[in-house]
Amino acid sequence: MNKLCKISVLAFLSVCFFLENASSKTFDLHEFTLENGLKVIVAPNHKAPIIKHIVWYKVGSIDENLGKSGKAHLLEHLMFRGTKTVKDSEFTRIIDENGGDSNAFTSLDFTAYHQTLDITRLEVAMFLEADRMENLNFSHESFEKERDIVFQERKQVVENNPMGGFNERYRSILWSNHPYGRPVIGSDEEIMGFSYQDVMSFYNSFYSPKNAILVLSGDITKEEAEILAKKYYGKVKTRDISDRPNPPVMDGGFSGVIEVSLPDIASPRIIKDYIAPSYNTDKEKIYALMVLSKILGEDETSKLYKDLVVAKKAALSVSSSYNAFARSYGSFSFSVYPKLDLNINKTLQQFELSLKKSLSEITEKDVELAKKKMLSGLVYIRDNPGDAAYIVGIMAAIGMTADEITNYDDSIKNVSFEDVKKAADFLFGSGQNVTAVITPLQGEINE
Amino acid sequence: MSKLLKIGYLLFLLLLLFMAVEAYKYRGNVSFDPEEIVKKSILKDKTFETNVVEIVSENGIKAYLFEDHTIPIISIDFLFKNSGISYDEAGYEGIGNMVSALLTEGAGDLDNDKLKEELELYAIGISFGVDFDDFKGSLLTLSENKEKAYNLLNLALTKPRFDDENAALAKQRMNFALRMQSERPDSVLGLEFAKNIYGRHPYSRNPVGQKQAIAKITRKDMQNYIKENLTTDKLVVGISGDITPDEAGKVLDKIFQGLKKEGLNKEISAADIVFDGRDVEIKRKSAQNIAIFANRALERTDTDFYPLYVVNYIFGEAGLGSRLSLKAREEEGLTYGIYTSIVNRQKSDMLRGRFSATPENYYRVIEIVKNEWKNMGSKGITEAELKSAKDYLIASYNLRFASIDNISSMLTYMQRYNLGIDFLQKRNEYVRNITLEQANGAAEKYFNDDNLIFISIGNFNREISGENDNGK
The missing domain is CATH 3.30.830.10 (Metalloenzyme, LuxS/M16 peptidase-like)
Incomplete structure (x- = not known):
């Protein structure tokens, strides 16, 4: 069941943030750095004797070379295939026997390894995670099996979803030659083309304490965290990180509308994405853009919803979202599900008109109200230690400091009507964007 | 050789022996013993009341x-x-x-x-x-x-x-x-x-x-x-x-306040599912075939529930460490994921599993599921597997208290399935008390027949199956 603010982490990020009133901070974060360069962030939460333990590596598919997409993700899989000390799949068995729920994920910007554990078992996970930070040692046989598994993962997650394949093409049109335009999991050929050495050298190039962040969120004090972080991670030798080229500058590339008919698609839809400022490309604008997205298309009280769904009755739903937490550019996205009986090009027109109208009608009052809504539910983030660990981790992994993270609420509060206007003019005036109008291929609908 | 040299030589040997012992002891220190770590953990005494x-x-x-x-x-x-x-x-x-x-x-x-x-x-x-x-x-x-x-x-x-x-x-x-x-x-x-x-x-x-x-x-x-x-x-x-x-x-x-006190009393019958070993293949063009397989299970309050629960955990619920996952995923690389669970509703109970695999791998995974199923029914689980499963179930118990809304929904579930108000206090005891005999009794009873059914969707062609490795 969807409770307020209990949705996926990314949606969560864009909907509500931190803090509820001026005096109390949502988080009581502690940050310190070990001698080997590992940054540690502690978010104490003493509600239950449990903890979320996550190691974030600041390496993702953005760091892969052309033709080598999927390397970071394949490495993530192989991190479960043994070290010099803990052989083969012992990692999984030991975490299981200690009641831990463990997994990992790879994104465009980072790779994260996480366990939820009873606090009394934390040290076991810390040993294991520190161990695989420097001692990875999987067999050639494991390598081949894991490559097969990732191949199957691609079939399951991307290709068994009729939108999956198109989404990859859509991103490549939007992002052109920027690495964000390539699939995190890689193509069939790329996955099967990796060698043992490819992956091992990627590990040696980027897995190092000084390219990582440890997040501990749960029943632990700052003092306990310091003792244990030093004990387990303190002895990991630091390694130099390979140079990474800066991703290309995105200005004046392709903008336009693409129309596509796809097999197996049951219902038409419209998606539109702008390449937008992020924390790393244009920090000044991100808080205003968050407020803007809230006003435009988050929830049923938003301007687009009221105009396109309620007044014009042209869509079943419309929504916007904004992601500022990226190492390179951010993105500002819209999604529209048209009514089934309407012509989709007409719906697109209506949407564009609604967007223009909504932008021109934003008032000072809208801005204040949106900010209030964004701030009112932040206390929920203090409930589940897992939520805090993800939110804090994502922000830290793309470069924010603990201070910036804690002061997030103030940054939202300080957004003015003018800031929102300026950010909107910037984005919708000159932002590179792609719209996709997607319809079912004739005769493919089976009802 | 002079006496002095002899003594020196002996001393030297003793020194070597001492160093070897120390080195061995030191090696003992860095080797990894999870149980020792837990025993000595500075966090080992943290606990809380669940009332x-x-x-x-x-x-x-x-x-x-x-x-x-x-x-x-x-x-x-x-x-x-x-x-x-x-x-x-x-x-x-x-x-x-x-x-x-x-x-x-x-x-x-x-x-x-x-x-x-x-x-x-x-x-x-x-x-x-x-x-x-x-x-x-x-x-x-x-x-x-x-x-x-x-x-x-x-x-x-x-x-x-x-x-x-x-x-x-x-x-x-x-x-x-x-x-x-x-x-x-x-x-x-x-x-x-x-x-x-x-x-x-x-x-x-x-x-x-x-x-x-x-x-x-x-x-x-x-x-x-x-x-x-x-x-x-x-x-x-x-x-x-x-x-x-x-x-x-x-x-x-x-x-x-304001809701009526009495509603319309409605009843539906128990679902009478026929598990007859059938294999249903639904044709559809897709990158992978997906299969759901199922067999009978038992009610949430049945005395055999926990023995079967632990057997199923070992069989297919334990994530990457389950028997099915070790065989089909880790050893053979045939699928991204395979898992099973016991699904209890008010009017039906079943043990249900699921996997997806490309058509070339599909029949091999089916074979693994069938073999493992038979194997579980005839040989059951080992003492070591039982211990390991119990360790997980007991040590992971507190994770259910991560969020306040999860707790309230658990309370509703406890009442709906008559688990008793002291369920949270007793649950670990239920797990601890499972004996190997009980577990293997449940394995024999619920895994022993040929009634397992498969319903699948995808491209079915027995001839290409297994012919080439992953179709690449």
Whole structure:
């Protein structure tokens, strides 16, 4: 069941943030750095004797070379295939026997390894995670099996979803030659083309304490965290990180509308994405853009919803979202599900008109109200230690400091009507964007 | 050799021996012993109380309560028994679903827009939904906004508006949801699986509803639905968070005041699933075949439940470490994921599993499932596997307390499935007490026959299967 603010982490990020009133901070974060360069962030939460333990590596598919997409993700899989000390799949068995729920994920910007554990078992996970930070040692046989598994993962997650394949093409049109335009999991050929050495050298190039962040969120004090972080991670030798080229500058590339008919698609839809400022490309604008997205298309009280769904009755739903937490550019996205009986090009027109109208009608009052809504539910983030660990981790992994993270609420509060206007003019005036109008291929609908 | 040299030589040998012993001891220090780490952990003594009390309001409404004042939020979960999808009147399939969507779209003086404004501004989460057995609801609120939250929830339950505009939109969205079900092979398979195993039992229904039925639902029908179903005799409630027993009693009356005391008593029969070893293949062009396999299981309160639970954990529920996953995924790299679970509903219980694999790998995975199934039935599990599974189940026990809304929904579940108010205290004991004989008894009873059924979707061609490695 969807409770307020209990949705996926990314949606969560864009909907509500931190803090509820001026005096109390949502988080009581502690940050310190070990001698080997590992940054540690502690978010104490003493509600239950449990903890979320996550190691974030600041390496993702953005760091892969052309033709080598999927390397970071394949490495993530192989991190479960043994070290010099803990052989083969012992990692999984030991975490299981200690009641831990463990997994990992790879994104465009980072790779994260996480366990939820009873606090009394934390040290076991810390040993294991520190161990695989420097001692990875999987067999050639494991390598081949894991490559097969990732191949199957691609079939399951991307290709068994009729939108999956198109989404990859859509991103490549939007992002052109920027690495964000390539699939995190890689193509069939790329996955099967990796060698043992490819992956091992990627590990040696980027897995190092000084390219990582440890997040501990749960029943632990700052003092306990310091003792244990030093004990387990303190002895990991630091390694130099390979140079990474800066991703290309995105200005004046392709903008336009693409129309596509796809097999197996049951219902038409419209998606539109702008390449937008992020924390790393244009920090000044991100808080205003968050407020803007809230006003435009988050929830049923938003301007687009009221105009396109309620007044014009042209869509079943419309929504916007904004992601500022990226190492390179951010993105500002819209999604529209048209009514089934309407012509989709007409719906697109209506949407564009609604967007223009909504932008021109934003008032000072809208801005204040949106900010209030964004701030009112932040206390929920203090409930589940897992939520805090993800939110804090994502922000830290793309470069924010603990201070910036804690002061997030103030940054939202300080957004003015003018800031929102300026950010909107910037984005919708000159932002590179792609719209996709997607319809079912004739005769493919089976009802 | 002089005596002195001899002594020196001996001393040197002794020194070497000493160094070797020290080196060995040192090696002992860096080698990894998880049990030692846990025993010596500076965090080993952290624990907490999990106390559940039953409260009864002045009007006689009962609830389980878990008090926790760490964070100023309150979560309330509730359900109306036997009002779910399976209980929608014939010809009105989908009405419960539609009501659940519309209860938060306007109530009393507040139209949809005004109600949503209030909910957003005060960060109040109210949601409703249906599953195959029950109509469900939940509330999540900050303590400081609780009075407003209780009032809005009461308003939603007792004075829903069902405005024409919102009802029309809800119908369009349900039709849209029905249509979207055909888009992905996994959702097509889910529907086909239910139809195949449940036959004419209402568990075979489409969870969204039925197209013609949805079209004809009126406001009056929905008001009747509420009178017949959202009544306090069917109500089960779980409350957790920043609230005392005294206050919780009053809150119950506040929220549910105005609901009728007695609803329409509806019954459906137990689902009589035939497990006859059949293999159903649904053809559809897709990148991978997906299979659901199933066999009988037992009720949540059966004395054999925990023995079977632990056997299933070892067989297919333990994530990457389960027998199925070790064979099909880790050893042979045939699939991204394979898992099983025991699925308990009020009127059916089964052990169900699922995997997807490319057509070349598909029949090999089926073979693995069948072999492992037989193997489990004839040989059972080992003492070491039992210990390892118990270790996981007991050590992971506290993870269920991660969020306050998970706790309240657990309390509702405990009542709905008659687990007893002391379930949270007793659960680890249930696990600890499972003997190898009990576990293997359950394995023999539930894994021993040839009744396992497979329902699959995809491209079926036995000839290409296994011919080339992964089709690459």
